[in-house]
Amino acid sequence: MDTNYLPLWKTLESPLVALDESHVELFSVLALFLLTLVALNVRRRRQGIRHLVQGISILVFFYIVYSCLGVFGMIRNTLHGITLIGTVFTESFFWMSLPVVVLSFSLASGPFFCGWICPTGTLQEIMTIARENLARLLSRVRVRPGPVARNILLLLFFSGFLLLVFWLGSTRQFYVEDSSLYWGASLFLLVFMVLSGVVRDEAIRGLRAASFWIIFISALMRTTIVSPVHFAFADVRDPASALTTLVLMVASLFLARAWCRYICPWGYLMGVVHRRSRLRVQADGECRDCGACARVCRVGAIQEGRVRLDQCQFCMACVDRCPQGRLKVVDTWQPTSGSPGAGS
Amino acid sequence: MAADFRQSRRRILIFSLVVGIWALPAWAQGLDEADWPMWRGDERGSATVRLAARQGGKPRRWMYDLSGKVHAFEPGMTVWSSPALAAFDGRAWVAAGSYDHRVYLWDAASGELRFRYNTGAGVYATPAIRIRDGRPLLYAASSDRTVYALDAREGTRVFSVEVEPYRPTLGGARLSGPALGHAGGREALFVGHWVYDKSLGANHQQGGLSALDAASGERLWRTDFLDNRISHPVYLEIDGAGFLCVGSEDGNLRLLRADSGEIVWLHRESEIIQGSCAVWPDRDRPLVFAGSHFGKLRALDARSGEEVWSHKTGYWISATPVVIEGPGSAQVVVGSYDGKMYGLDARTGALRWSQDRGAPVYASAAVIDDGARPTVVAAALDHRLFGLWADQGTERFSVFTGAPLWDGISLGESTWSSPAAAEIDGRWMIFFGSYNGEFWGLPLSEAAIAGPGAPWSNVRFWVTMALVLLGVGGTAVFLSRRRVRGAWSRRKASRQCTPSSRCPLPRYRARRSP
Numbered sequence: 001m002d003t004n005y006l007p008l009w010k011t012l013e014s015p016l017v018a019l020d021e022s023h024v025e026l027f028s029v030l031a032l033f034l035l036t037l038v039a040l041n042v043r044r045r046r047q048g049i050r051h052l053v054q055g056i057s058i059l060v061f062f063y064i065v066y067s068c069l070g071v072f073g074m075i076r077n078t079l080h081g082i083t084l085i086g087t088v089f090t091e092s093f094f095w096m097s098l099p100v101v102v103l104s105f106s107l108a109s110g111p112f113f114c115g116w117i118c119p120t121g122t123l124q125e126i127m128t129i130a131r132e133n134l135a136r137l138l139s140r141v142r143v144r145p146g147p148v149a150r151n152i153l154l155l156l157f158f159s160g161f162l163l164l165v166f167w168l169g170s171t172r173q174f175y176v177e178d179s180s181l182y183w184g185a186s187l188f189l190l191v192f193m194v195l196s197g198v199v200r201d202e203a204i205r206g207l208r209a210a211s212f213w214i215i216f217i218s219a220l221m222r223t224t225i226v227s228p229v230h231f232a233f234a235d236v237r238d239p240a241s242a243l244t245t246l247v248l249m250v251a252s253l254f255l256a257r258a259w260c261r262y263i264c265p266w267g268y269l270m271g272v273v274h275r276r277s278r279l280r281v282q283a284d285g286e287c288r289d290c291g292a293c294a295r296v297c298r299v300g301a302i303q304e305g306r307v308r309l310d311q312c313q314f315c316m317a318c319v320d321r322c323p324q325g326r327l328k329v330v331d332t333w334q335p336t337s338g339s340p341g342a343g344s
Numbered sequence: 345m346a347a348d349f350r351q352s353r354r355r356i357l358i359f360s361l362v363v364g365i366w367a368l369p370a371w372a373q374g375l376d377e378a379d380w381p382m383w384r385g386d387e388r389g390s391a392t393v394r395l396a397a398r399q400g401g402k403p404r405r406w407m408y409d410l411s412g413k414v415h416a417f418e419p420g421m422t423v424w425s426s427p428a429l430a431a432f433d434g435r436a437w438v439a440a441g442s443y444d445h446r447v448y449l450w451d452a453a454s455g456e457l458r459f460r461y462n463t464g465a466g467v468y469a470t471p472a473i474r475i476r477d478g479r480p481l482l483y484a485a486s487s488d489r490t491v492y493a494l495d496a497r498e499g500t501r502v503f504s505v506e507v508e509p510y511r512p513t514l515g516g517a518r519l520s521g522p523a524l525g526h527a528g529g530r531e532a533l534f535v536g537h538w539v540y541d542k543s544l545g546a547n548h549q550q551g552g553l554s555a556l557d558a559a560s561g562e563r564l565w566r567t568d569f570l571d572n573r574i575s576h577p578v579y580l581e582i583d584g585a586g587f588l589c590v591g592s593e594d595g596n597l598r599l600l601r602a603d604s605g606e607i608v609w610l611h612r613e614s615e616i617i618q619g620s621c622a623v624w625p626d627r628d629r630p631l632v633f634a635g636s637h638f639g640k641l642r643a644l645d646a647r648s649g650e651e652v653w654s655h656k657t658g659y660w661i662s663a664t665p666v667v668i669e670g671p672g673s674a675q676v677v678v679g680s681y682d683g684k685m686y687g688l689d690a691r692t693g694a695l696r697w698s699q700d701r702g703a704p705v706y707a708s709a710a711v712i713d714d715g716a717r718p719t720v721v722a723a724a725l726d727h728r729l730f731g732l733w734a735d736q737g738t739e740r741f742s743v744f745t746g747a748p749l750w751d752g753i754s755l756g757e758s759t760w761s762s763p764a765a766a767e768i769d770g771r772w773m774i775f776f777g778s779y780n781g782e783f784w785g786l787p788l789s790e791a792a793i794a795g796p797g798a799p800w801s802n803v804r805f806w807v808t809m810a811l812v813l814l815g816v817g818g819t820a821v822f823l824s825r826r827r828v829r830g831a832w833s834r835r836k837a838s839r840q841c842t843p844s845s846r847c848p849l850p851r852y853r854a855r856r857s858p
Contacts (some may be wrong), residue, residue, distance in 0.1 A: 165809075174805040185809060186357035186816040193817065207816070208824060 026097050028060050033105045036116045046320050054122040061119045069228020071266040074099040076219040110279040111270040114256045115315030120229050124252035131253045151196050157250050158188040170241055178240035179225045184247035190262045191251045212265035256298040271310030284329045293318035370513055371555030380428040383470040383521030383576040388667040389622035390709035391764040393429045395436035403768045405790050407457025408783040421573050427764040427775035430473040432480040436768045438775050441467025447484040453768055459499025464488030471523040475608055485519035485535050505561040507537045507554045521667025525579030526586045527602045531558040538573040567605035576620045582630055582646055591617030597634050609649030619664040624674055624690050633676050641678050658682025664708040668734050677720050679705025687737050697737030708762040714772050721763045741792045746780030
């Protein structure tokens with residue numbers, strides 16, 4: 001006998017309880033997106049405001065967002081939510097709400113989730129800014145570590161990571177959920193290969209697609225792989241996720257936004273969406289080839305004088321930096337007019 | 345004279361028949377009814393019960409699979425409540441809560457589902473079962489902050505009590521396993537609760553213990569434990585008075601008066617107390633046993649809280665100890681995260697045996713007394729259910745219970761399901777909610793002949809790691825070389841550009857190296 005009786009007040013309450021209060025998370029993320037949309041239209045000190053939004057987003061994600069919004073989890077949750085449509089609507093809503101919000105906003109207004117909101121990206125950017133400040137400090141005292149010293153340091157970090165994983169494995173059995181450690185190790189390897197000149201940065205960007213399809217297929221097989229930064233959400237204390245987070249932060253010390261460049265599966269999806277999105281950064285008018293835009297782009301999305309849509313994170317740094325104002329945010333759904341106030 | 349004798353004999357016969365007819369159901373009821381008043385069944389923590397089932401078939405191996413029904417689960421948290429056993433209506437029953445928000449009741453012998461009841465959130469605590477005036481009541485504590493009293497025959501709600509008010513914030517709640525006892529002359533239900541309402545604006549964590557009237561749900565008293573999660577309460581009687589033994593995550597072990605919730609004594613540990621107490625109700629000196637994350641198993645005088653002895657293990661103790669009474673002595677058995685099971689003299693704390701399991705032992709042990717030598721049954725993080733001879737600690741059986749549904753295992757984070765055992769019509773069964781999403785009913789005879797199962801090894805992980813690194817490195821080199829060849833061909837083409845033709849290369853190349 002299957003008893004489904006609930007008291008009336010429970011029946012009213014249960015949609016919210018069963019959603020693990022996801023309405024709060026949803027509202028928080030929506031508020032973040034709206035805040036970013038407003039900030040996108042501010043012309044002065046836009047990068048400062050972006051960092052402020054990133055700081056708020058870290059707080060929101062760590063303290064409010066309770067479900068998995070990790071880069072792997074969002075793909076898995078979307079698929080899982082789709083499978084529940086028509087059966088358990090409330091849970092379908094729970095799993096799909098946040099990824100659908102991110103994708104819809106990205107389609108309508110560009111992939112600013114990556115550049116303005118994503119906590120994984122923010123952590124990397126913090127490390128890159130720290131690296132840049134450290135380099136500035138060292139150059140003042142005329143210390144400039146060469147590429148050999150840099151590579152040795154990176155190898156030391158890589159070895160330390162493997163030792164930590166080995167130590168972790170002495171008390172804990174690893175399962176497929178811990179596969180994010182493979183992503184972490186691969187990131188270290190790729191950064192080392194790029195910095196030592198074995199492979200070219202732009203040539204291996206396509207690995208993000210492979211990363212996406214692996215996660216996609218594993219999600220279809222109902223296999224969970226824990227995302228980096230996931231450990232900070234909810235009360236999950238997942239050491240594999242924590243270690244991978246450590247890796248992507250350390251890798252960003254050597255190469256800005258390394259995770260976003262080579263590994264991030266969600267970044268690949270955002271790149272695909274960006275090709276169809278309403279707003280995008282586009283070159284317009286005479287260019288003096290000063291290279292300021294390429295220097296300021298942390299993901300190396302400006303190559304050969306063009307903005308690569310699959311790499312652009314819509315941080316607007318290039319728009320703000322271009323001395324001729326050649327780079328502008330344009331509305332591709334209405335090609336004749338630009339986005340109000342978005343251009344410099 | 346003879347007529348008188350015949351008449352008196354007839355009277356005696358009729359009287360005997362009346363008495364017999366009156367007494368038979370009561371005798372049968374005494375055999376057929378058994379309840380489960382707290383999370384390990386009794387204050388000794390033995391998690392064992394003898395049940396007489398007049399109906400139903402011979403106990404056999406069964407399994408109820410819930411792994412396909414999982415929509416949401418909380419990694420690393422308590423996945424299964426431990427089983428609760430009872431007998432009524434001539435059959436033996438086993439109940440457990442699940443993270444799918446339901447409470448289940450199965451026929452313990454066959455695994456046939458009697459009912460499942462939906463609550464508003466995961467049921468992580470072990471239910472309690474009491475047969476009151478022939479009516480079996482199942483008490484389930486759900487993480488929707490509510491205690492449900494269900495009619496165990498029908499699976500219908502008798503009453504429900506919200507022990508903590510709902511708050512529209514981000515946190516959840518954990519309720520500990522209800523314990524039945526007496527408070528103020530009434531039969532009472534004691535339940536621990538902990539809420540962690542988590543938001544920037546209103547961060548609110550509150551632990552507490554409530555006593556409810558077991559018949560009506562009326563709240564008798566409530567005591568707060570600051571912001572700490574508390575262990576399953578254990579009800580015990582000392583010198584005729586009722587008490588509750590409760591541990592909490594701030595390292596305090598308390599003995600409370602069941603009548604009022606007033607603290608009798610408090611023992612402070614330096615680390616988390618996650619498991620519950622076990623009690624040896626010795627007349628001369630009743631003892632309370634509890635372990636902590638400090639790794640020490642302590643025996644305290646139940647009357648005063650004074651430490652009688654302690655034994656240090658190599659790592660955390662999260663399990664509840666179990667007391668096994670023998671002729672003239674008693675033994676306390678507990679598992680530790682150092683991977684060992686320990687058997688200690690309950691009176692002196694002297695180590696009788698220890699057995700290395702090779703993996704952290706998280707489960708509280710159940711006792712099977714099927715012969716001259718009792719057996720303790722527990723589970724470890726190598727996902728094996730094992731039985732040890734309680735007198736020497738040698739292995740009797742070991743069964744692999746399947747790879748976990750979700751590992752998320754951070755050592756010491758939670759207390760997972762612990763096994764329980766029941767003798768049903770002379771045949772011993774072990775009940776266990778395994779971490780792979782299955783609930784088992786396993787005859788002891790089959791467990792004893794089962795193979796040891798798969799070993800714990802991370803070799804596959806490291807082999808995969810090597811293959812992944814080789815694959816990623818190789819692919820990166822392949823992609824890079826292919827692209828370099830492309831760049832060369834473009835460069836060659838650019839040399840052939842004339843001022844009048846359109847150059848295939850853009851004028852600007854990024855100067856910034858990655």
